[in-house]
Amino acid sequence: MQDQQPARLLGPAEVRRLAEELGVRPTKKLGQNFVHDPNTVRRIVATSKVTADDVVLEVGPGLGSLTLGLLSTAQAVTAVEVDAALASRLPRTVAEHAPGPADRLRVVEADALSVRRGDFADRAPTALVANLPYNVAVPVVLHLLAELPTLRHGLVMVQAEVADRLAAKPGGRTYGVPSAKVAWFAEVHREGSVSRSVFWPVPNVDSGLVSFTRIEPPSVVAHEQVFAVIDAAFAQRRKMLRSALSGWAGSAARAETVLRAAGISPSARGEQLAVADFVRIAEAARDTLDGSQGTVSP
Structure with missing residues (x-):
């Protein structure tokens, strides 16, 4: 295994420069809120417990803030990005900020809800780490856990209310369909909150971190x-x-x-x-x- 070297992470000025270069105007439709705080990236990577043995699946890498942090720790990163401009720019951003691990990045231009197991046959992901678009967070998590049995653990950043629902236990007000369904696949835990100020543009909702660890299916019933x-x-x-x-x-x-x-x-x-x-x-x-x-x- 190659030595892992810290990448030069993106700050607020670089995030805005990249967005201007690409003509990217973050949209609510795609749930685009880019993380521009290096300390938050480091916190996410540390909390995810990703190691040099992990192949990380990142959904919605955007401008590459979290991608750079993950490449400093993981064996490899496969980034799934639906925006063509962002997908095409990401390898160059990584090469500029982390030339060492640049060859360990693979970018897949696709909707995360459309990916299938066969798309990762050459490098099966073992961990999911992502800043998920708020409007599709639950469907994406459930789809990936169902489609990719090699995912053993992960950490996602989602809207705070969604984080509460994913981690809720029976009997509480927030317990519902997402809570029960994700419990089929994994043990889920709330891992704290994330300030609105670390995003550009600043979202009008709070964010939370949720970790999961895969468990064996509780039944032979599908x-x-x-x-x-x-x-x-x-x-x-x-x-x-x-x-x-x-x-x-x-x-x-x-x-x-x-x-x-x-x-x-x-x-x-x-x-x-x-x-x-x-x-x-x-x-x-x-x-x-x-x-x-x-x-x-x-």
């Missing part, structure tokens, strides 16, 4: 089947599960049959259930299927 139960349970959050799952099961009576077979009270509500409980419901539905997709025996 996660899509469990996620269908989760979606149904939270679609009508205030309803008891007997009613909330009636459409999914085919009727309230059939939902009750499945719930009792799973050992879960029909009067419980979705926010009370952990992912293991949703797994039991999906397994009970599988065991009581009468041969029709989505229909359970009464």
Whole structure:
């Protein structure tokens, strides 16, 4: 393994210069808020626990602030960027600021929600570290965890409310669909907040860091089947599960049959259930299927 040398990180003036050079005007549509504070980059890299053995997947590298920090520590970085101008400029930015590790960067011009396992066959990523666009953060995290089983750990910066939801435990007000679904793939922890002042342009929302560590799937049932139960349970959050799952099961009576077979009270509500409980419901539905997709025996 080559020696890792600290990169020269981007400051506020360099971020604005690069943006002006590229004619980039950050847009809300793409969720573009560029980090311009080197200390925040160092904090993210340190908190991510990325080592020289990791191949890092970075989503939305933008102008390269975090990319430079990751290349100082990781074995390699694959950066997925949907903006063509940013994607084409990133290798040159890295070469200018960190010529040593420049050959360990690969840029993929694509929407993160469209990437597939085969896109990384030559260099499977082991860690996800990213400043995610706020409007697609949850779908991106879930898609990548489902599509890339080699991702063993990671750290994402997201809107503070999203961070709270991802890390929430059953019973709390912020616990919901994102909390339950991400728990299928990983143990998730809140890792603190990030000041608005470290971004350009300054966002009108607070940001938070969330770490994850991959766990083994809690069931042989496909996660899509469990996620269908989760979606149904939270679609009508205030309803008891007997009613909330009636459409999914085919009727309230059939939902009750499945719930009792799973050992879960029909009067419980979705926010009370952990992912293991949703797994039991999906397994009970599988065991009581009468041969029709989505229909359970009464």
